[in-house]
Amino acid sequence: MTQAISGEGQAKGFGAHDLIVVAAMNILWGFNIIAVKMAVSEIAPLTAGFLRQILVLLVCIGSLRIMPGRMRALTALGILSGGAFYIATNLSLAITHHVGALAIAGQLGVPFSLLLAIFVFRERIRLPRVAGIVLSVAGVGLLVFDPTMVDEIPGLALTALASFIWAICSLIQRNLIGVPVLTIYAWIGLWGSIILGTIALVVETEAMWAIPHIPLRTFGWVVFSAVGSTVLGQGAMSWLLQRHPVSIVTPLTLAAPVIAVFATGWYFDTPPTMLMLTGGAIAMVGVAIVTIRTARAGDMP
Structure with a gap:
């Protein structure tokens, strides 16, 4: 979601440093899903989220400052992105x-953000991006028909909700x-720590009191997620956007979900089924169309 903060970037040659x-x-974003899954399994979902946000706050606290005229947006973003x-x-x-x-x-966030832009900002899109939205939704929809996904529908629904929240955040940015x-x-x-910490104290009281006793290995998953994915991953995105146009940088993020699918299949020994791969391929084609066309239009959230 860093695209909207960094601007259009100045076009420079894409060198070895950029590729690295x-x-x-x-890789950081692709493997992050493993880290979060391990953290929520070994700690507790909201407590793990609280720890992640505390670490993000500690790393970034030197930059915490009042931004005149921007505090309403920063507060809304903090509550939604850090909490909900x-x-x-x-x-x-x-x-x-x-x-x-x-x-x-999770890739539904891209078409959701475009749909919100259409309804909120009255943006007009042409047939290719309409097709991209349809393909994205259809690809994810195929997962529901996978027999191995029968028990996973609540999780998929929550991820769709998270994607919608992400889309709102992209507009706020x-x-x-x-x-x-x-x-x-x-x-x-800051806001994530307050919201997740407060709720976790109520519904995950034992897990919150057990924080001092969390094994170092388990805490490492939280550190990877907070520092690796959030700070370094988003920092890398910002750095790239300062050097290159958004139309070049944004499509390069499409490798992350592909890495995530195969990395989780390998780590958790849950290889993707043929229907999952088919749905994923269709969804990624749709996301790629929306991402590339929107980036070229200069209004990628």
Whole structure:
């Protein structure tokens, strides 16, 4: 979601350093789903989310500052992105066995953000992006017909909800152009810590009191998710967008969900089924169409 903060970037040659950053960013995001799944399984969903947001806040706290004229947007973003998004995401991972399917369903955020832009900002789109939206939704919809997904529908529904929240956040970030990335994540970490911590104290009391006794290995999953995926991953995205146009950078993120599907299948020994691969391929084609066409139009959320 860093695209809207960083602007259009200046076109420069795409060198070896850029390719390394792109590869690292996609790997961090692709493997993040494993880290979050392990964290919510070994700690507790909301407590793990609270710890992640506390770490993000600690890393970014030096950039926490009042931004005149932007605080309403920063507060809304913090509540939604730091709180509501992680409640839906962590609960979905906690109850889902085939987590690779969630990586596919999570791509609904791209068509959702475009649909919201159409309804909220009255943006007009042409046939290719309409086709992309249809393909994205149809590809994810195929997962429901996979026999191995029968018990995973609640998790898929929660991921769809998280994607919708992400789409709302992407529109909010249009009002945050020029605000430093670390300042944005400092506020997300602050509000996320408050919201998740408060709810977790009520519904996951034992897990919250057990935080000092969390094994170092388990805590490492939270650190990877907070620092690796959020701070370094989003930082890499911001760095790329400062050097290259959004139309070049944004499509390069499409490798992350592909990595996530196969990485989770390998790590959790839940290889993707043929129907999942088919649905995922259709969804990714749709997402690619929407992402590339929107990026070229210069209004990618």
